[in-house]
Amino acid sequence: MARDRLEIKNIAKHFGPVKALDGVSLTLKPGECLALAGDNGAGKTTLIKVISGVHPATSGEVLIDGKPAQFSTPQQAREAGIETIYQDLALANNLTIGENIFLGREPKKRLWGFLPILDRKKMAEAATNVMKNLEFHTDRLDSPVQAFSGGQRQTVAIGRAVHWNASILIMDEPTAALGVPEQKKVLELIKALKAKGHSIIFISHNLQDIFEVSDRIVVMRRGKVAGERQIADIDHNEVVRLMISG
Amino acid sequence: METNNKQMLFLTLTKLRAWVFLALLLILFEVWSHTIYGRSFLANPYNLKSLAFFAAIPLLLALGQTFVIISAGIDLSVGFIMGLAAVISAKAVAYFGAMGLPDFPAVMLGIMVACLVAIIPGIINGILISSLGVPPFIGTLGMYGVARGAAFLFAGGMTVSVSNSILKWLGNGLIMGVPVLVIIVAIACIISHFLLSQTRFGQHTYAMGDNKAAADRAGINTKFLTIKIYALAGLFAGIAGALYTARFSAGSAQAGEPLLLISIAIVVIGGASLFGGSGTISGTIAGALVIAVIQYGLVYVNIEPFWQFIAVGIVIILSVLAEQAQSKLWGAK
Numbered sequence: 001m002a003r004d005r006l007e008i009k010n011i012a013k014h015f016g017p018v019k020a021l022d023g024v025s026l027t028l029k030p031g032e033c034l035a036l037a038g039d040n041g042a043g044k045t046t047l048i049k050v051i052s053g054v055h056p057a058t059s060g061e062v063l064i065d066g067k068p069a070q071f072s073t074p075q076q077a078r079e080a081g082i083e084t085i086y087q088d089l090a091l092a093n094n095l096t097i098g099e100n101i102f103l104g105r106e107p108k109k110r111l112w113g114f115l116p117i118l119d120r121k122k123m124a125e126a127a128t129n130v131m132k133n134l135e136f137h138t139d140r141l142d143s144p145v146q147a148f149s150g151g152q153r154q155t156v157a158i159g160r161a162v163h164w165n166a167s168i169l170i171m172d173e174p175t176a177a178l179g180v181p182e183q184k185k186v187l188e189l190i191k192a193l194k195a196k197g198h199s200i201i202f203i204s205h206n207l208q209d210i211f212e213v214s215d216r217i218v219v220m221r222r223g224k225v226a227g228e229r230q231i232a233d234i235d236h237n238e239v240v241r242l243m244i245s246g
Numbered sequence: 247m248e249t250n251n252k253q254m255l256f257l258t259l260t261k262l263r264a265w266v267f268l269a270l271l272l273i274l275f276e277v278w279s280h281t282i283y284g285r286s287f288l289a290n291p292y293n294l295k296s297l298a299f300f301a302a303i304p305l306l307l308a309l310g311q312t313f314v315i316i317s318a319g320i321d322l323s324v325g326f327i328m329g330l331a332a333v334i335s336a337k338a339v340a341y342f343g344a345m346g347l348p349d350f351p352a353v354m355l356g357i358m359v360a361c362l363v364a365i366i367p368g369i370i371n372g373i374l375i376s377s378l379g380v381p382p383f384i385g386t387l388g389m390y391g392v393a394r395g396a397a398f399l400f401a402g403g404m405t406v407s408v409s410n411s412i413l414k415w416l417g418n419g420l421i422m423g424v425p426v427l428v429i430i431v432a433i434a435c436i437i438s439h440f441l442l443s444q445t446r447f448g449q450h451t452y453a454m455g456d457n458k459a460a461a462d463r464a465g466i467n468t469k470f471l472t473i474k475i476y477a478l479a480g481l482f483a484g485i486a487g488a489l490y491t492a493r494f495s496a497g498s499a500q501a502g503e504p505l506l507l508i509s510i511a512i513v514v515i516g517g518a519s520l521f522g523g524s525g526t527i528s529g530t531i532a533g534a535l536v537i538a539v540i541q542y543g544l545v546y547v548n549i550e551p552f553w554q555f556i557a558v559g560i561v562i563i564l565s566v567l568a569e570q571a572q573s574k575l576w577g578a579k
Contacts, residue, residue: 075465090460092453094523103453104464106446117444 003066005030005199006051006168011060013046020046021057022223028168033190033200035210035231038220039243044203047220048170051201052084053077064168083161087173091153093146097131098123100145101160130159134189151182158189162198169193170201175209187213207236219243253575260572264516264532267561271536275543282547293546295425301538302431303493304505305531306486308512309438310479312530315513316442317475318455318522319382323371323389324483324509327364328502330397331487335360336406336497339413349412356413360491361484367393368480372473386476390506397499407496417492427489434485439527451475455522511558512537515565519573536561 006028013021021043028034036044049055051062053071062069064080071077074084091100098120099106107119127141136155138148145153154174161169171190175183190200190213204210210217211231219226219242227242259266272288279287287293307324314321339356343349367389374385419426442448454461454468461468483502491497516533518525540557 073465074463078465084463086463088459090457090463092456092460092523094452094456095449099449099453103460104450104466106449108446111444117440118446118449 003030004028004063005032005065007063007066008051009061009063011047011050011062012058013043013050013055014058019223021050023060024220024223024225026218026225026228028199028201030167030199031194031197032216033194033202033214035214035217036201036203036220037205037207037210037217037239037243038226041222042220042243043223044220045172046223048084048172048201048203051077051168052082052170078164078166081165081167082170083164083166083168084170084172085154085157085161085174087176091145091157093153094144096124096127096142097145097156097159098125098127098141100156101127101130101163103160105164126163127159130163131155133162134159134192149182150178151185154178154182154186155189158186158193162193166198168199168201170203172203173205174202175204175206183209207239210239211236257572257575260568261517262529263565263568264529264536267515267536267565268532268539271539271543275539275547278543278547287543287546291423293542295423297535297538297542298425298428299493300542301534302425302427303486303489304508304512304537305534306431306434306482306489307502307505307509308516308530308534309434309527310482311509311513312438312516312518312525312527313442313451313475314382314479315510315518315520316455316522316525317451317472318458319375319472319475320386320510320520321371321476321479322383322386322506323367323393324479324486325502325504325506326390326393326397326499327367327480327483328487328490328505329499330367330393330400331360331364331484332490332497332501333397333401333406333487333499334363334497335488335491336408337400339410339491340406340408343408343410349410353410353412353416357485357488360488361481364484364487365477365480368477368483369473371480372476375476376469376472394499401497401499405496405498408491409495413492414495417489417494427493430485430489434482435527435531442527447471447474452523455524457523508537508558511562515561517565517569519569 004027009025011021011024012019024047036047038044046055050057053074053076056072069080071080092103095103102123107122108116109119111117124141131138134155136152140147145156175186178186187209190202193200202210202214214231216228216230217234217239218228219239221243275287279285307328310324311321335356338359339352342352342355371386371389374380375382416426421429442451450461450466450471453466454471458468487501490501512533513525513530514520515536516525516529518529537558540561541554544554544557545551
């Protein structure tokens with residue numbers, strides 16, 4: 001059995017007297033898609049914010065590839081290979097695919113040997129490669145991403161994570177803002193990423209989506225893990241029962 | 247949404263609308279000039295020089311305003327920061343001259359002092375907006391008042407005159423027939439274009455203006471970026487103030503008062519969106535020329551000056567309409 005890509009042990013996160021997370025533990029294997037389900041306020045979002053470095057945990061431990069990790073900023077988490085993809089498409093719509101992939105980490109070169117300028121060629125080449133790998137074919141790589149559909153833009157966001165070699169992708173409702181055909185495409189993409197060895201934490205309200213792409217499901221309720229099952233061993237009713245009554 | 251060729255052509259035209267306006271205006275005044283004077287408007291070195299003088303100082307303010315507007319902000323204080331800098335540069339050049347410094351170092355030091363003073367309200371604007379959550383409109387409106395008052399206080403309520411040969415040359419001299427003032431503004435344009443299109447600073451300004459949350463999530467320090475943008479706007483206003491003093495050998499607190507709205511109009515005509523995220527330096531240059539051609543052209547053909555306001559206003563409205571059509575065609579937002 002391969003070593004866990006991510007292991008979190010007994011994580012607690014308190015906001016004043018509110019225990020948003022109360023002793024949560026879970027593991028994530030290489031190439032695995034773990035669904036995180038739970039009603040609103042169950043603590044899913046807080047949990048991923050702890051993992052991705054937005055909130056420091058009050059107590060508990062995070063291990064990546066068996067090594068302890070502590071992130072106090074999203075950048076640190078990103079450097080450790082954790083990328084987060086949001087439902088509301090965290091892209092600058094006025095920039096190109098390449099510029100979005102490199103946003104905040106733009107490559108530079110020197111003009112006439114001394115003047116540092118953005119290396120647009122490198123950005124465009126990376127965009128071409130990444131998008132080709134994700135089966136996203138367009139001849140408009142130099143268009144601002146607002147020219148693309150929601151699903152295509154979500155592919156760009158995922159492409160950004162892939163380009164930076166994220167070993168762990170956290171997807172927070174990645175299909176919520178999309179139409180049905182586009183949701184299908186993103187789900188196909190998740191399967192392809194799994195096959196390439198990326199580990200995925202998939203948050204969704206849509207049980208059908210969860211059952212389609214996930215290997216395992218963790219159901220949260222009131223800041224605790226209410227249950228954990230292999231997808232093959234559980235049905236919709238059981239998930240809902242766990243969400244409601246733990 | 248797939249766009250066809252006709253739409254692409256229209257999009258290109260709306261993007262370059264400032265240059266289209268400029269071409270139409272030049273044709274208009276060329277024909278007008280031939281009709282009433284029987285001579286060319288454009289093929290006239292005096293007219294070209296006058297247009298360049300007309301455009302130069304408003305353009306300098308508009309360069310800073312371009313960065314601010316692309317970042318989804320607005321800077322209402324640049325006009326009086328310019329006035330403050332005009333007064334300070336006049337006082338400082340006179341002071342260093344009185345200390346016995348030769349003309350050249352006195353001018354350099356004086357302009358430096360004026361620019362440093364002009365950056366301070368810019369930095370404060372940036373801190374107010376980025377760290378204290380004050381909306382740009384309100385924060386810079388406050389600074390408008392503060393800079394205005396400070397400028398009048400420093401000037402003692404009067405126009406401060408200064409006599410210095412180098413300063414006078416900066417404002418009125420020629421190098422191979424081209425005004426020094428225009429050369430300085432051209433250099434500022436090149437530097438601004440470089441910053442906006444070739445550096446991370448520019449790239450992040452665009453990103454923050456379109457989607458601040460995305461910029462934050464990408465690890466961009468948007469607070470520091472905002473401070474830098476408003477400080478830059480202050481710096482350009484400072485240079486504009488110093489050049490005003492150079493042009494007229496006197497600094498006035500009101501130097502930039504009529505130029506505040508003009509600077510915003512230039513940027514909007516130049517194709518920037520007041521919602522942030524778009525705009526270019528070349529557009530801003532064209533916008534400044536559009537306004538200069540309207541203002542100077544109408545005087546040249548002997549139309550009452552009040553028509554300038556109407557003409558500039560109509561161009562602003564047309565420009566925003568083109569912007570609206572453009573975003574509809576993109577489908578997004």
